[in-house]
Structures are given as structure tokens and as C-alpha cells.
Amino acid sequence: MTHSQASVYFNLETRRTTDAICRRCVGAGAAVARFLAGDRRAPTRMARESMADKQDYYEVLGVGRTSTAEDLKRAYRKLAREYHPDVNRNDGSEERFKEINEAYEVLSDPDRRAAYDRFGHAANGMGNGGDPFGFGGSPFGDLFESFFGAANSSRRRAAPARGQDLQVTVDLSFEEAVFGAEKAVELTRLETCEDCHGTRMREGQTPPRCPTCGGTGEVRRVQQTILGQFMTSTPCATCRGEGVTITDPCPRCRGRGRITQARTITVTVPPGIDENATLRLSGQGEASPQGGPAGNLYVKVRIKTHPHFTRQGKSIHLQIGINVAQAMLGDEIEIDTLDGPVVFKLPPGTQSGQQFRLRNKGVPDMRGGERGDQLVTIHVVIPKTLTGEQRMLVEQLAATLGSDVSPQPTNRGFFEKVKDALGV
Numbered sequence: 001m002t003h004s005q006a007s008v009y010f011n012l013e014t015r016r017t018t019d020a021i022c023r024r025c026v027g028a029g030a031a032v033a034r035f036l037a038g039d040r041r042a043p044t045r046m047a048r049e050s051m052a053d054k055q056d057y058y059e060v061l062g063v064g065r066t067s068t069a070e071d072l073k074r075a076y077r078k079l080a081r082e083y084h085p086d087v088n089r090n091d092g093s094e095e096r097f098k099e100i101n102e103a104y105e106v107l108s109d110p111d112r113r114a115a116y117d118r119f120g121h122a123a124n125g126m127g128n129g130g131d132p133f134g135f136g137g138s139p140f141g142d143l144f145e146s147f148f149g150a151a152n153s154s155r156r157r158a159a160p161a162r163g164q165d166l167q168v169t170v171d172l173s174f175e176e177a178v179f180g181a182e183k184a185v186e187l188t189r190l191e192t193c194e195d196c197h198g199t200r201m202r203e204g205q206t207p208p209r210c211p212t213c214g215g216t217g218e219v220r221r222v223q224q225t226i227l228g229q230f231m232t233s234t235p236c237a238t239c240r241g242e243g244v245t246i247t248d249p250c251p252r253c254r255g256r257g258r259i260t261q262a263r264t265i266t267v268t269v270p271p272g273i274d275e276n277a278t279l280r281l282s283g284q285g286e287a288s289p290q291g292g293p294a295g296n297l298y299v300k301v302r303i304k305t306h307p308h309f310t311r312q313g314k315s316i317h318l319q320i321g322i323n324v325a326q327a328m329l330g331d332e333i334e335i336d337t338l339d340g341p342v343v344f345k346l347p348p349g350t351q352s353g354q355q356f357r358l359r360n361k362g363v364p365d366m367r368g369g370e371r372g373d374q375l376v377t378i379h380v381v382i383p384k385t386l387t388g389e390q391r392m393l394v395e396q397l398a399a400t401l402g403s404d405v406s407p408q409p410t411n412r413g414f415f416e417k418v419k420d421a422l423g424v
């Protein structure tokens, strides 16, 4: 057993809308009140209770259903005298008096009595004597609108849906990511048809209102149940809730209003963009199916690795190898940066693992801040083989250096480093 989810119900008894009532049994069955997504107005057990509470008007007056106007009047007078609050001081007499009056008011009016006979208490509150079911121009329309409208017309009045967002990935070289680039990306997207401008009709024509729903996009129905009257509103099947019918479809888009287009879009990648960043090109997604704004295009960035450089935020890292002589004596060396080679004065006594900072040779700041630095890490490369001459020279050096070894503390702290530097 499935319960309809498409309808909104308006209970004429409680004058509330709910979508919690099973459409098939219209709330008559037990445990059918299923709250569907969206929890609109909540009343659920609805009519059952208020119906049960309310006594039948004929019973209130103690007359039969076929009683004449004269019978009614007589019964009313008798009861009114009996329960009038001026004479009857018992608890509840005032309530009773009101009920009697209400019952008489309805039953003494032939039109309202006829409506009550047909629809019970549900007929009450429909206005006096108006045809409660000709929604077209009846006083009911307003009532319907004011209650139903709140839940339902929001759909109609809401801004048309935005087009779908699209996502593409663009591959950048390491340098392009650092310095920015203009990249062409290819994509296919749904665009508003140029011939009909999205109206879906042959050029120059506007689609007529749907005859089934009169352009509202929904169909309302009244159902009579043992619990009273329910009004249902379902999306119009003829126009699928759109309110218009495409009688003469645009030949170009075949009445769809949108066409698939292959496009090449130029994406401006700002300098300093990082891996996994996403750029948003607003309005470059798909066209809206209902004339609303287009979706966005999201461009995901993928950056290729560089053979020498690595990147950490705004810092560029480079590892270079020097020989022992350069480490000991210092040297003027050429270091590659993203801006080209620079001359760097390597100080004498450079240690393996020592790091130097080249200011402003890193990644530009995307938000206009200062450019990052390039960090150069030195590796002293010990030759694995020596020529005869080299060997002879190193042996001479070795003789002067002696053969003392000294333990090096692991994890040397700041003071040790200072002591080392000072040679103490």
C-alpha cells in the first residue's frame, strides 16, 4: 500500500493544510497519517477529533432530520428558554445555549440546512449559502487561497530554478599555477535556445495557458469522506505543473527551450593558485529550464609536479648539491629560481642540510600580499671515487685535520648550536 506524496490536503473542518494524509484512504484509515518530507502544517489526526467533538445539529435541537421549519422553531424556543444563561445557572449551560443557537442558525436557513445535510459540519464555514464546490468564483476561492496558498503557491511564486552547476578540471603546469594563466576549457552545456529565447514556442509566439489548470500548474479536487471534506492539490498532469502548453514548439530546440552546445571557455587562473583550488565562473553553467539565472561553472585546478621545485604554500623549495671544496671554501654559485638563475654567494663552511632563503622568489600571494620566498637546501656531495691527484690532495688535507672524532649530540638544542658556532 503506497500513500501519495504528491498532494497537499486542505481539511475543510480544521481549515488546515496537511500532506500527511493518505490519499487513497484520505485519512480515514488508522495510522495512515504519514509525515512526508517537509513537515508543513502538522495537524494530523485532524478531522476525526473535531468531528467527533461536534454534536449533530439535529441532535442538539432534539429533532428529526425531516422536521419542518415549524418543528425546528418550536424545539429551539423551548431549549433556548431552558438554557438561557439568565435563567440557567448550571455549569455548561452557556455552552449549550451557544450550541443551540448555532444549530438553529444553520438549520433555519434552507440553503445552509441543505448544505449541512449533504456535507455535515464541513459545510459550515463555507460562507452562507454559496455553492461550496464551485471553486471558480465562490467565496471559497479566497478561503482556499488564504490557507492553501500559503503552502502551495510558494512553489508558483518562487523564483524560477537556477540552471545546473557544471564542473571541469583544468591542468596547470607548475609555473602556470605560480604566475597565473589563461586556460581554455572545453565543455558541453545546455544553453537557452537562441531562436525562441527559452519560450519553447516557434519564434515570436508565447505559449498559451494550460487549459486544464488555467495556468496555475495545479489541479484542485474536493473529496468527500466520512471525516468531512478534503481539498487536494496536485501538479497539473497536462502541463506537468508548468501552467503553459507548447502548442507550436520551436523547431530548433524542439520545444525544450534549451539546446546542448559545445563551448570553449577561457578561464583566467590567478597567480598563486594552489592544488585543489576551485574557481567559480558565475553564470557559466547550464541555462535555467524556466528562464531563471544560469548555473555556475566550477573549475577545479590540478597542478603538475616540477622536476626540481616543490611548493609549500607560498614557499618554493629547491635542493642543490655542492662539493666539499665549495662547502669548505665558499663559492659564487648559480641557483635556479622560477624567475631564472640568480648568483648566490655560498659562504665558506657551509654545512650539509643548511638552508638559505632567497627573498621574493617564491609564489605570489593570491590576495595581493607579499610574495613568498625560495628556500634552498644544501647537500654536500661526497665523491665516491677520486682521481689520483684528488686523492693526493685530500690526503694532504687529512694530515692537517688530524684524526680526532667528536660525538655529535642528536637533536641539538639552541644553546648547543650557539656554542658550536662560537667554537666553545
Ligand SMILES: [Zn+2]
Pocket: 193, 194, 195, 196, 197, 198, 200, 201, 250, 251, 252, 253, 254, 255, 256, 257, 258
Ligand atoms: Zn527554441
Ligand SMILES: [Zn+2]
Pocket: 210, 211, 212, 213, 214, 215, 216, 217, 218, 236, 237, 238, 239, 240, 241, 242, 243, 244
Ligand atoms: Zn496545466
